[in-house]
Amino acid sequence: MNQIKQIIQTFNVTRQHDPSVVPAVALGAGGALVLCLVLGFVLGPLLLWIPLALFAMIATALIILGRKAQSASLAAIEGQAGAAAAVLQSMRGAWEITPAVAFNRREDMIHLAVGPPGVVLVAEGTSPARVKQLMAKERRRFDRAAGEVPVTEVLVGDGEDQVELKKLAFHMAKLPRAIKPKEVGPLNRKLSALKASAPPMPKGPQMRRAPKKYR
Structure with missing residues (x-):
């Protein structure tokens, strides 16, 4: 029932x-x-x-x-701060998601996704140039901590070299595999020291998962 x-x-x-x-x-x-x-x-x-x-x-x-x-x-x-994080957290499979490991006052954010492709930094914001600067800084930090595990950048948006929000989950699923699912948890714990104190996420509509019967 x-x-x-x-x-x-x-x-x-x-x-x-x-x-x-x-x-x-x-x-x-x-x-x-x-x-x-x-x-x-x-x-x-x-x-x-x-x-x-x-x-x-x-x-x-x-x-x-x-x-x-x-x-x-x-x-x-779509269009709300934290929308990309909501999509990431709705993904199925061996993923560990940490929203807003980096952010600024203009609501540009970098989200951390640790999964079979390794380390994926997902950025969203209103200014591509500003988001790229924030991404470059975080990329250096996570490159050092990840060691030989690949670090992939994903910029969410409608511009060139960006991934549309509606295609984000599909794009993440198609990334090349680099580590085994059992390695995801230990790698995520290893990177935990680099996670910033996340800002309060907006209280707008959240990404809803379909019931298991028809996912």
Whole structure:
């Protein structure tokens, strides 16, 4: 029952930000149902295809809802300070995320992500030039501490050589692997001395994770 309530809540919240979720879910689920029933008529026996059709309809609806919910969450936080940190913290897998290991009064921030690619410094801010200066300073610190583990820079934004917020999680997942998942924790602890006292993060909308059933 709790999962059903969570799905209904996710649907209602998503519909407020993106009304197209209603026709998208309806068309997708309906299309899956019709396709399975047509296959049942053609290949038979139809009675065996009916349960499969119902399962396909529900699964398709949940997949579409999950993707729409993620897009709505990104739209809600985009442009806010700390938005990149929210996306990083929503990632699945062997990642250790520390928001705002470096920051300034203009809300430029460097976030630390330790994972299979090694050390990844993710920067966000309103001025690319200012963010690059902050990144260069932090890169030197983490290069010394990381030793032979690679340190990768990622700048979040819409400009050249930057990664859009909506593509950040995908970009992180595609980075070349450098260390094993079991090495992530020890490396993160090794770098803990370099972590600054994080500023208070904004209380705006947070990145919401889709329920496990349709992630």
